[in-house]
Amino acid sequence: MKKVFKMLTLSAATAVFSLTLVGQSFAASSSFTDLDKVAAKDKIISLQQSGIVSGITTDLFAPQAAMSEAQGVQLLVNAFKLNLDLVRFVKEPKATDYFVKANNDSWYANALITAAVNNVDLPKDLDPNATLTREQFTHQLIRAIETFGKLPLINPVVVDIKDNDQINVEYSGSIQRAINYGVIKLGADGKMNPKAEITRADAAEEIFNAIEYLKAHQAPSDPTEVLTATDSVKLITETLGLVDSDIKIKIDPNAKVTRESFTNLLVQTLQTSGKLPMIKVVPVDIKDNDQIDILNSGSIQTAIAIGAVQLNADGKFDPKAEITRADATQIANNVVDYLKSHQVHSDPGATISATEGAKLITETLALVGADINIKIDPNAKVTRESFTNLLVQTLQTSGKLPMVKVVPVDIKDNDQIDILNSGAIQTAIALDIVELNADGTFNPKAEISRVDATQITTKAVEAVNRLATNK
Template structure:
């Protein structure tokens, strides 16, 4: 019987005994593992076992130093974070070239894909997961539970220079959440295979974090007012390129968006702009920063900028309103389009 960490159910999964013995499965064994004596993770592993979250490779052996495969790791993540299947008609083989639909782990891979976990479509389920790969997926699974209030400060990972930006951001977030730690020399050992013990500890700490920390339901745009500095540059005949810069932003993750432009009868173009907070989990330099947004206006208009706190963010800065009195039009993508109008 497989039990989930947050919501217990009685769904049974038929798997071969050999697979169960080799995998990080979920069960109800009440016996203490005999190979954990003196292991720093003993209490957390035993706690997971007592909750029916994790089993050993036998009734009394956990094998803490054994490597975790992708199949085992994905199954553990899906069950621990109670990730749900959104489309029951879909098949894992549609998204993963080496995941057979009848494999015991196929549904876990499908659930992970449907919940936004970035598992490579070419992954071999029997390959071991690295510490960085598992931590990255844990962070993504954690974020399915909401945005959590965490003060992000950049922490140097001395052996993390070759990691992708997405993985680096996940590790930084987990470091700030104090869910992972570095060695005394600042190393994480990202490319080493993660062990059963390490995976179990990270899962325990992450799920306990979810239980204790109340997620932020929505990100609120800062209420303070910002001043926009406008710079004009000739872009084409009759068209000016407008660069709107906002200074004194809290960190490098804040960005400026031009929500709309109003063209007045007095030949004044008013740019209404908004300040957007950093993406959840994104690491940014904690220094006072500035951000610039660009758009185009007819050269005979005077341009002014006004801050407009709004939850509506226009991602296309060229979706403008026509001069006063004219009807709506399609988004303006370049200066030539503006001239044609």
């Protein structure tokens, strides 16, 4: 499996499920004409009326049709609103990185990647085109609602299943809990028929039953509750999309957590799991620093630097105060916000967006965001000409670039350069910030890579320093 840096926030405990399948949907957009003989008709219609299942035409529901592995994965991904919004990949992922039988060009590829990265319990030898059995889908669904629905652990009352000998031993626990949760029922003969292919109607019914169970078993959290170390680990792992193994610090699971110990646990976990980019921390004056354990001081200064925590109005941190769930959640969410805006891209050959270009310019030239006065599409890919123009215009408007006499050079592909960018490009050439190719072209429309953009901004710093020295 390829290495990924995962930072995911999931709210499936209270989220409304959204279960549209790609390619073949569960239900109709307005009414159903193929459910008359389906026992779960009312449940399926209820899901449709709630916007949980939808489709294009009524004939796509095919309630008695078997469901494929790919459709089952897509169902779970959409049900729990799983996504890759806060995930940073070292390289572009492929479905085959996780499931060797997958097709990277298929409609389901993104669903497989999303499920794998979000730790949905799926077999590594999953065949997307194979049909799902009742025991396979039930196991996947139960593992999903327990993971993302934040269900408390239960000791299920063991039910006598007449065909228990046919159930895969790895699925038996999930199936017992599914019966206890009311997600599935045994047949009149006491059998589950685990190896039978699951139909779309049966899958929809299990989803409906799972939703009803989740609605009835949500334990509301008290925001004023003082957290234990176990609570803190759970909050950190869930908010940041980690697993328990990412918590490297040994803790007393029942100990009450203070502001300093929670902050240290959070920052140390971020660092050891590789999710915190390298930053330069300028220590601030904390009025009650003498009360902070020396082993926690670095984490607290780091947390202040990234905006995860703030000092009180009197400059104190109150390190020994027990932390509430509300305060801990706010700190964790602040970290997520920071990581969203400070994502690290390790591939120097990757092209950059306008937002990344602006960030590179402001950081390299020691400016602030306000010095970028050019309106940009934050998600647009940056070309050589647009990046050069953004850099030169920023230098000029921020006062770092004095008036210089530019002798225009002959650019062989000048006809491809936007007239509004030509002056900036000529200036950049004159200052040795950029160079033409050996054939005298500039390639203005080529997307710029991170390494090239970094080199150009570094040369801009050198040019500014030269100009300042020669004044």
